[in-house]
Amino acid sequence: MGQIVLKKVQKKFDDVEVIPPLDLTIEDGEFTVFVGPSGCGKSTLLRLIAGLEDVTAGSIEIDGKEAADLPPAKRGLSMVFQSYALYPHMSVRKNIAFPLKMAKMDSAEIKKRVEAAAEVLNLTSYLDRRPGQLSGGQRQRVAIGRSIVREPSAFLFDEPLSNLDAALRVGMRMEISELHKRLDTTMVYVTHDQVEAMTMADKIVVLQAGVVEQVGSPLDLYHSPKNKFVAGFIGSPKMNLIEGDEAKKHNAQTIGIRPEHIAVADGNGEWSGVVGVSEHLGSDTFFHVHDTGLADMITVRVEGDVGLKYGDKINLSPRQDLIHKFDQQGDRIV
């Protein structure tokens, strides 16, 4: 249970078309991530599914039933908001129990479910606190608790981790992934952080200006991006995109090569340039190489530490089999 199918879904705010007609299928039990730059319509799409915004046209089917005209509560979905949206005047227990109370469940059953959820989320000792007395991570867990007690057919998350610090974010990322494995329920997750997308998703939906650019597994998107936009968006650091003569050699308008697919050559590499800033991460080093005559800057990833300094000359050899080619329209050439 928990298949969501969008057919020709369109959304306009007044006259501004934020989402042009869009088709998308989210399979039951899948962890789907919407990624895209800020303002591309990820939240809007999620809110359309949730029912917090009305579709301008098109249909939304949840488990085979038309849902576009149903109010949010009737869609059997639950949502975790970026601001957590906890009820500040209620204790953690009451917050988690709220959807059950609204469903008029009897109090013994409510108690059982709330305590079970608290157990799963390590909240047992905080049940009688108010949200204001919790840390960001704990609040996040309460919000998740509130959404799981109802046993929805799908969970919707809108950038749930963006208010947390980096370390906590990694931790919560794991917890949500684990929760997904355990509950085996459909999850739709919005983020603009492509690392989150890559690590958590079964399926990634890349959006740009309301248009689905590509749908696929994280590795699909990494290995065969459908166009320049996806190529540049997925992967960190970003893929190097090169135009001009070098691209012409490959019969393409643009070629792309990921920083990890360029090796530093000892003697005469195919390309050469001057080392600019280098970012040392310990395990890896990222060099920003200038004056290659290819693009303003080429990023190169090298494992470990190579004794190159600012201003040193560097020779590069890209792996020919891993060069991506794009045509005039920016689409992939196969």
Place this chain on the structure above:
Amino acid sequence: MAPAVFLLLVWMLVPLITTLFFSFKKYLPLRGDELGKGLDWVGFENYSRFLNSSSFWPSVQTTLLIVGSVLVITVVLGVLLALLLDQPMWGQGIVRILIISPFFVMPTVSALVWKNMFMDSNYGLFAHLWRFFGAEPVQWLSQSSIESIIMIVSWQWLPFATLILLTAIQSLDSEQLEASEMDGAPVLKRFWYIILPHLGRAITVVILIQTIFLLAVFAEIFVTTGGAFGSRTLTYLIFQRVLESQNVGLGSAGGVYAIILANIVALFLMRIVGKNLDQ
């Protein structure tokens, strides 16, 4: 800091001490008592006379009735109006200014307007309305004097309540409402479980501030009923004792009772709603 405290002390203490001083003296200016000649000490006689006068308890009752009713009316209507004004609508700015405007009309003026324009039993608007439906016009100020005063005072204070409550509603995080909507709460439950608790603090502030001013309502009564027909509040009774009966001592004793009443009411209110303030 120090000068401010000193100024405040003088500001408050001087009238308080004069009142206390007079309340223990016989001071009837029309009977020849004069400050310069010294006043007779009468102990607690003024206090017992004020307390035992047949008008004392009714006046306390009237005071509490007016304060209580106005509080209920302004808070309930204020919440409803604030909810309405929070909705996006055409001409929002103008509507809001119109709603707020009664607050800028002086109490005396608004009471006069109500008395002559609406409540007059011959040519008032209400009389016309009643006649239009074939009913006998109500003699507002004599037959339902307290209700009339409650109506006038509520009209004056409604803008204040609405304004404070509107700002409170506007500060509610819309994601909380959306979350509760997804949690399956219909409109009325969203109001009850989310909006109303959020308004708790603002309602408390409205109640406390209004109480302070409502206990001292005067002009509205002076202009309309002149304290007749059971509309005499404690404040008004004190005014009558001092100015109409020219008994300063007795009036001062009444003033001290008014202070006590205000403190009881304040204590009572703090017990009920005060806990909303410390969150």
